[in-house]
Amino acid sequence: MAAQIHPSAYVDPRARLGEQVIIGPQAFVDADVVIGDGTHLMHGAHVGRWTTLGRNNRIFPGAVIGHEPQDLGYKGEESQTLIGDANVFREGVTVHRGNRPGTQTLIGDNNYFMVNSHVAHNCVLGNHIILVNGALLAGHVEIGDRAIISGNCQVHQFVRIGAFAMLRGGSGAAKDVPPFCINDGLNWIRAINTVGLKRNGYTPDRVRAIKEAFKVIFRSGLGLEAALDKVQGELRVTEDVQEMLEFIRASKRGIGSGRGSSRE
Known part of the structure; x- marks a missing residue:
C-alpha cells in the first residue's frame, strides 16, 4: 500500500x-x-x-x-x-x-x-x-545494547556507556560506565545491574562471575591497573568479564569510581 x-x-x-x-x-x-x-x-x-x-x-x-x-x-x-x-x-x-x-x-x-x-x-x-x-x-556519546539512561540523566560528550549498564535517575556520567554497571550521582559506579541482567536471561552463574570481577575492580581499593590484572590472573574470566575488562582498558576518558569519587 x-x-x-x-x-x-x-x-x-x-x-x-x-x-x-x-x-x-x-x-x-x-x-x-x-x-x-x-x-x-x-x-x-x-x-x-x-x-x-x-x-x-x-x-x-x-x-x-x-x-x-x-x-x-x-x-x-x-x-x-x-x-x-x-x-x-x-x-x-x-x-x-x-x-x-x-x-x-x-x-x-x-x-x-x-x-x-x-x-x-x-x-x-x-x-x-x-x-x-x-x-x-x-x-x-556511545551507548551499548540494552542500556537504560534514566530520567534527567546527563551524559558528557565522548562518554561510552556499556551494554546492560544503567544510569540512575538524575545521575551524571562524565566518565565511561562499564557494561553491566549502575552509575549513580556523578561518576559513581555503584553496583551491578543485577535486576536488568536477570530480566534478560543471565544465569546466576554468569551474574556471579560479573559480581566477582566488580568487587575487585571497584571495591578492593587497588589501583585500576592492579585490579584489572588481578581479575585477569586470579578470577574466572568469562565472556562477560572479558567484555568488562576490554571496555575499561579501551577507555580514553577514564571510568567512574567505586568509591564515590572520580578515579584520577
Whole structure:
C-alpha cells in the first residue's frame, strides 16, 4: 500500500517513502530523507534533511529527528542521521545529525526514547536502549545494547556507556560506565545491574562471575591497573568479564569510581 500523507503535511519531492508509511497532519519531511516501510509520523513530527529511517518506527507529536546539530562550527554541510527499525521517539524528542561533512549520528533497532530526551550529533546507539524522560546525551556519546539512561540523566560528550549498564535517575556520567554497571550521582559506579541482567536471561552463574570481577575492580581499593590484572590472573574470566575488562582498558576518558569519587 502506498504512503498515506495528510493534506496539511509537507513532504519534499526529493524524499523517498516506503510502503504503508503514514505522514500525519502538519508533519514535515525534508529533502533527501528516506523513510522505510510502515513508519508513522504523527502530527507535527519533523524529519530533517539527510535522515534515513528504517521500518516501523513511530515518531510522536513534536519530535524532531535529524535536524542541524547544536554546534557553532556546523555550517550546513551534508551530514546524516541513520536510524534502524522499530524505534519509538516520543513527544519532544530531539535527535541531531553529524556535525561535520560526511559524519553521522547512528541509532540501531528497537530503542525507546521517552519525552524530551535528546541525542546530540555523532552519537552511536545500539539496540533495545531506553532513554527516559529528560535524558540528555551530548555529542559523540556511545551507548551499548540494552542500556537504560534514566530520567534527567546527563551524559558528557565522548562518554561510552556499556551494554546492560544503567544510569540512575538524575545521575551524571562524565566518565565511561562499564557494561553491566549502575552509575549513580556523578561518576559513581555503584553496583551491578543485577535486576536488568536477570530480566534478560543471565544465569546466576554468569551474574556471579560479573559480581566477582566488580568487587575487585571497584571495591578492593587497588589501583585500576592492579585490579584489572588481578581479575585477569586470579578470577574466572568469562565472556562477560572479558567484555568488562576490554571496555575499561579501551577507555580514553577514564571510568567512574567505586568509591564515590572520580578515579584520577
